[in-house]
Amino acid sequence: MISRTGKYICTFFLALALVALPSCMRAETTTGTQLAAATELRLGIPIDCDLGKDCFVMLYPDRDPGPEAVDFGCGRQTYDTHKGTDFAIPDAQAMARGVPVIASAPGTVLRVRDGMADRRIRNDADKQAVDNIECGNGLVIDHGGGWETQYCHLRNGSVAVTQGTKVETGTVLGMVGNSGLASFPHVHLSVRYQGAVVDPFVGPNAGPGCQVDRHPIWADNLTYIPTGLIRAGFSGEAPTMDALWDGDFSDSSFNKDIPQLLFWIHAYGVLKGDEIKFRLTAPNGQVVAESQQPIANPSRSWMGYVGKRNTLERPIIPGTWRGEYQLVRNGSTIIDVSRTIEIR
Numbered sequence: 001m002i003s004r005t006g007k008y009i010c011t012f013f014l015a016l017a018l019v020a021l022p023s024c025m026r027a028e029t030t031t032g033t034q035l036a037a038a039t040e041l042r043l044g045i046p047i048d049c050d051l052g053k054d055c056f057v058m059l060y061p062d063r064d065p066g067p068e069a070v071d072f073g074c075g076r077q078t079y080d081t082h083k084g085t086d087f088a089i090p091d092a093q094a095m096a097r098g099v100p101v102i103a104s105a106p107g108t109v110l111r112v113r114d115g116m117a118d119r120r121i122r123n124d125a126d127k128q129a130v131d132n133i134e135c136g137n138g139l140v141i142d143h144g145g146g147w148e149t150q151y152c153h154l155r156n157g158s159v160a161v162t163q164g165t166k167v168e169t170g171t172v173l174g175m176v177g178n179s180g181l182a183s184f185p186h187v188h189l190s191v192r193y194q195g196a197v198v199d200p201f202v203g204p205n206a207g208p209g210c211q212v213d214r215h216p217i218w219a220d221n222l223t224y225i226p227t228g229l230i231r232a233g234f235s236g237e238a239p240t241m242d243a244l245w246d247g248d249f250s251d252s253s254f255n256k257d258i259p260q261l262l263f264w265i266h267a268y269g270v271l272k273g274d275e276i277k278f279r280l281t282a283p284n285g286q287v288v289a290e291s292q293q294p295i296a297n298p299s300r301s302w303m304g305y306v307g308k309r310n311t312l313e314r315p316i317i318p319g320t321w322r323g324e325y326q327l328v329r330n331g332s333t334i335i336d337v338s339r340t341i342e343i344r
């Protein structure tokens with residue numbers, strides 16, 4: 001499970017002369033006000049990657065005005081009071097290689113912060129350590145006409161603009177990181193119009209909830225994909241969620257003396273009632289592990305695996321092993337993954 005607080009986010013940016021400027025987002029998740037010319041801003045995605053392949057939208061703005069949480073697609077890929085869209089990358093290794101955060105529209109940088117460590121939030125002590133600096137390394141861009149975008153959780157030392165920098169759509173602002181209140185590597189994009197949070201998938205004139213007319217302000221049509229694969233692979237030991245976000249278990253081959261062979265999946269947006277199917281097949285075509293089970297509890301970030309022990313009677317033989325996984329919802333296959341690994 002993702003450990004993120006549902007608290008009201010209120011960030012402080014250190015301006016020049018070391019004056020702390022509070023930048024508190026308003027409590028309402030949307031504005032019902034009629035806004036003239038408000039829909040003229042068009043946003044590119046804030047990350048330079050192939051969406052759906054190298055990166056994905058992990059969490060959406062919360063559209064529920066109360067203590068529940070709902071995304072614009074009436075799904076659960078959000079949490080209470082979440083005010084932005086989280087564009088995630090698969091793991092810390094991708095983060096270390098570097099994925100640029102880019103400006104969503106032309107404008108002028110209002111304020112920046114850098115110098116905070118990249119550290120996944122795992123417990124309450126981690127959360128308290130970033131109290132009032134939840135955005136981590138980030139910046140705000142003024143687009144004029146009352147529009148602002150804010151980019152959060154950038155990699156320590158990567159912020160490439162300063163206060164007053166003029167940017168165009170696509171200008172590199174820094175790198176995707178894991179600073180501030182973030183439990184996975186991503187860039188959080190908040191959009192505000194006249195200080196009020198705007199859900200870019202819906203537009204500025206909508207009321208609360210998910211049953212509303214949508215006037216998205218993205219320059220390109222972004223498909224709603226509330227469930228998908230983060231990463232899949234093999235390991236010789238049981239993976240943990242931390243290890244998967246760290247980028248461990250990316251081996252492409254193993255020696256035949258490993259104690260066990262596991263095929264694992266890391267996925268997002270797994271719902272109660274989803275049917276999970278796993279299969280592990282040996283090089284000789286024999287199915288050595290197979291499971292099919294319904295999901296009992298929903299997970300915004302989910303991990304599972306099947307495997308086989310290495311025994312004298314039934315050894316892990318050299319050759320190409322295959323792992324297969326399907327997530328089926330209401331009869332439709334949502335995720336269908338197959339991976340192979342060489343045993344030497």
Ligand SMILES: [Zn+2]
Pocket residue numbers: 059082083084085086188189
């Ligand atoms: Zn976020």
